[in-house]
Amino acid sequence: MTASARSAHARAATRFPVVTHLADRMVSVNIFDSATRLAAQSFLTAVPLLFVVGAYAPPPVRHQLITSVRTVFGVTGAADAQLVQALSPTTGSLRQATGVVGGLMVLLSATAVSRALQRLCKRAWEIPRAGTRIAPWRWLAWLVLWLAALLVQGPMRDGFGVGAWLGIPITLVGLTGLWWWTQHLLLGGLVGWKPLLPGAVITAVAVTALSVTARLYLPRALNQALSEYGSLGPVFILLSWLIVVCVAVAISISAGAVVAQEPAPARRLGSPPPVRGRAAHR
Template sequence: MAARRLQRRAETRFPVITHIAERMVSVNIFDSATRLAAQCFLTAVPLVFVVASVAPEPVRQQMAASIRAVFGLSGAASDQLQSLFGSSDAEVQNAVGVVGSLMVLLSATAVSRAMQRLCKRAWEIPRSGVHIAIWRWLVWIAGWICLLVVQEPVRSGFGVGLWLGVPLTFLFQTLVWWWTQHLLLGRLVPWRPLLPGALLTGGAMTALSVTAGFYMPRALDRALGEYGSAGSVFVILSWLIVLCVAVAVGVTVGAVLAQEPFLARRLGSPVPNRHGARRG
């Protein structure tokens, strides 16, 4: 009884904070983000190298430059990445093969499914009774690969500098995560309610992209010096988890804010389950 009274008092005094906390618990933020990061590392990263093996040389070099920009790679880590992307097309294609490439592509849809589950949990969409077309997983993966190629030019402001690159990155990331939610939710939520989550996620990813340039080179150089290549794997995986936590928090908090009365009336947001339960 005392716990319920405290909960009701908190809901009355700090409704938005309470609703955010409840939704983050229901989404299981850290578990969802860790699974998403693991799927990215195990399936999406191999897909990048498979795509690079069949891509023209300029596209391959642009992908390498974008990966360096995303993770802030420099020094020995950057040299290792360049050696991987510098392998000849025949070497990589012979190592992977057609069947292997198809398996890598199908495995990469695990990232799409993990991201879709996160979006559905954030918006309290039930698992049962809702079927979303499988082609959306493949489209999201294809879009993700295309967007990766242009990361480096956007971050550098197309050569102008960070003063233009940072705002462009924020705009770019916002549009990407706005589209991601709309695509993977299968139009179950209209465009406008998805905007707060896109803005929050875009802002978080932009801030982390700037932070990566300061943190990752030092962390990777230290890990390579002490533990070799295995150390760099742990550093990159840890950074992927940080990125995925930012995505999970941004999408979830954005969903809650969009369903609060002040914004819900303006955005046409779906009614949260707590309101539906009270009406029922």
């Protein structure tokens, strides 16, 4: 059975090389495990950060964040009221409860998302752990830029007042640049800019498509879960949606690496050879 499986794999690699290489990369990346870890870290980071922003951010920033979250997820009704309440405390009690030290600890622990995404990118590009230390400041820089990107999502999705017909292309271009920079930053420049472009484009298309569908599903699901199960109901909905998004991100980054390392694109992009190519040259 093992010999038969190897023979079938060899035939598939000859007939459908890209598909076979992508399947092999998915296995090596451990897509669902990596995506689940990334989703869990994102959720555990997002909730404390909401409280920190609500406690310390000036009112214009809080208002812009509410507008962006409302625009991205299409939040309405009871879920929207909960969002406004979380980010608009009426007294200083939230700031006192959070504290400066607590806020700094939340920001530092939030870099766990950066580290999880960094591991995903390194696995997708088959970069070994040994001898590839990357400066920790990159984790914090990634977090700060993504928080800034979240603040401008509302105006971008609305096309800066023109409409969704312009907002969606602008969002697609913006997310392409963001994921392009994300890979380069978290990989510490171990892979050049050009090879990272296919993964950035694929990821941006996948995330943009999911964000459009989220506006059709999430508002009703969040309000229904809130009415039936209370404040804990939306937790399951948001975590499930995050897992779907992170699976799409993991697949897209891995697919981009595979495409960039195929012979024809690799010659144009200057991509590093895959592990199987490195082994063949030894």
